[in-house]
Amino acid sequence: MLTAALVVAGMAATPASAASGPNLKVTVTAQQGRWLSGDTVGLDVTVSNIGDSVAFGAFGTAYSESGTPFWNDRNQWGDLSDGGTGATIAQGETRSIHLTGQLGTFDGDSVVHIEVYGAQDVDYSDNVQRVTLPLARGTEQVAGLLYGDANGDGKPSPGEGLAGAEAHFIGVGTTSDLVAVTDATGHFSFSGLPLSRIAYLSFQKVPGGWVDQSVGAMRLDGRGAYTALEVRAVRPLSDVLHEALTLDKTSYAAGDTGKVTVTLSNSGDQPLTGLFLSCDAGGFGAELTVTDDQWGAFGNQRREGTLAAGQRIVLTAQGKVPAKAAYTGTTGLDCAVNDGHSGGTPYAAAYAKVPGMRADSKGRIWVDKNGNNQPDADEGLANQTVVLVEDGKLARSFAKTDANGFASFKNVPVGSYQLRVFGSWKPAPSYGDLQVAAPPYGSGEWQEQFVAG
Ligand SMILES: [Ca+2]
Ligand SMILES: [Ca+2]
Ligand SMILES: [Ca+2]
Structure with a gap:
């Protein structure tokens, strides 16, 4: 009923002349990129009524005519959605609509058809626009150098290449991770990789305790942006930060209170800050129930522990032996100490028996x-x-x-x-x-x- 009323009103407002009346015009600007399956692409659409009377029952649509599918939600059109009764657009009025769509399975460049319909539009030739979204093609290479930054200058220096480490690559289109071993100079290379919206590189078996810093997510769209990576590795925190953990007894009964002593020391020549303990990471459920506040500034909540160069500190805490420990015969505590950003964090654990069962x-x-x-x-x-x-x-x-x-x-x-x-x-x-x-x-x-x- 509402649609019919609007159409009648539109007709009543339309003058007899063919050149006179509502005239919607659509223009589209597509977001630029080398697109991949799964990408979300933006389209900026403007709809103007360049005619001399009000356009009624206006709605828009966007769909892929050919090539890789382009999926978008019609609700993004707002009152121009073809699921509604259509919009009313006054003469001289311009609407800006931002559409986003997701590219489906690769089938070449995606040709997207954008159309705005208006009742009694006097010139339909400007109601349709097509944009071509170019899809990336080909294969990619990921290659570079893994180096241990021994002189701390933040870049590779002679002799810093780390040999014999495993580089692991995984991305869209690879079913399991691919492995390349760094050569005598620390270089690695993967070639013929499928294009991938998101891919990751990580390292295992890095020699000498070096800790590689994250490369972050890579986008392989055929530009060859990752063929000369310089992956920095730093010394582990455990080089300078040391942890020991002891319990006051080797045997407890369920319900006893166990006392824990954690000793931390900094053997380096720089202060360490932001230190905190992460205990019970294993969560075996029979560990001493030590509350985090007992660690003071070194608590996981506060994360404000500091150790001056050469400083040693002794932390103590206590907790009850839980009932479950009687059934497993074991209690204890394990704690890693962390500064929130370095790799290679120290870890210590101590266990005690809970005999009886x-x-x-x-x-x-x-x-x-x-x-x-x-x-x-x-x-x-x-x-x-x-x-x-x-x-x-x-x-x-x-x-x-x-x-x-x-x-x-x-x-x-x-x-x-x-x-x-x-x-x-x-x-x-x-x-x-x-x-x-x-x-x-x-x-x-x-x-x-x-x-x-
Ligand atoms: Ca038109
Ligand atoms: Ca260096
Ligand atoms: Ca077997």
């Missing part, structure tokens, strides 16, 4: 005969004597594996153990301690891989 523990030992990194049906280590060792020396419990490599330890004190096999087998390097916990915290069946010793 006992639990059964069942699992399987296996050898990866077929080399697929998984335990298969025929890979159990049969008829072996296995032992739970405490603190690397005290044998606590023995069991014998069955034909499939399964062993059950009965009524073992809860806690942390090393699992050993009599004979010529040793744990695979990836396996740490075995935790024996009482229900409800028992971790079910374990499995541990062994290799020939």
Whole structure:
């Protein structure tokens, strides 16, 4: 009903002459760029009524005529949205509309059709505009130098290249990260990379404790903007900042109060500021419940700890041993100390026993005969004597594996153990301690891989 009324009103206002009447005109300016799939591109649209009477029922639309799809939300047109009844635009009035659209899967340059319709427009030739959004093509190279800035001048100097580090690249269009190893002069190179709206470069196995600084997100749009990267690495904070952490006892009961001492020292010749402790990062849930305020200026909330060159400081705090610790047999605390920006932060931890409870523990030992990194049906280590060792020396419990490599330890004190096999087998390097916990915290069946010793 409303639409009909507007159209009638428009007709009543339109003079008889063909050259006289509403006349909408659209102009479009597209944001410049080398566009990639997934990019959001802006279009500045102006709609002017250059006729001599009011335009009624005006609405606009924008869509890709060909090439890479361009998706936009019609609500961005405001009252010109084709989901409404149309806008009223007076003679001489100009509207500015900012549209944004997202480019879909690559299909060449995107030709976008922008059209503004108005009832009884006297000249429709200026109601349509087309803009072509150029899509980037080709492949990219990412290359550069990783250097340890030993002389601190912020740029590569002779002899500062870091050899043998792994450069890892990942971006849109790569399914897993690509790896390149830095050569004797610290250089690395990736070529033939797919264009990518967002890509990342990071380093692993950097020699000498050097900490690489973030390259940040890269946009690979074929310009070759990342072919001569200079990736700076700095010394780790742990070169000058040292941390020790101790508990006042080696054994507690649940509900006891444990006292923690953290000693920090600065062996460097510069002051350290903004220091703070981050404790319980592992969050194993049985650690001492130490409140952050006890660390004073070194608390995670305040982050105002300072250490002068050569200074040593001793911080103390205390916290209750939580009930859960009785079930896991272990409590303790772990704290990293950080300045909020440097890499290579020191970390220290101390653990204590919480004896009393006992639990059964069942699992399987296996050898990866077929080399697929998984335990298969025929890979159990049969008829072996296995032992739970405490603190690397005290044998606590023995069991014998069955034909499939399964062993059950009965009524073992809860806690942390090393699992050993009599004979010529040793744990695979990836396996740490075995935790024996009482229900409800028992971790079910374990499995541990062994290799020939
Ligand atoms: Ca027109
Ligand atoms: Ca340098
Ligand atoms: Ca296997």
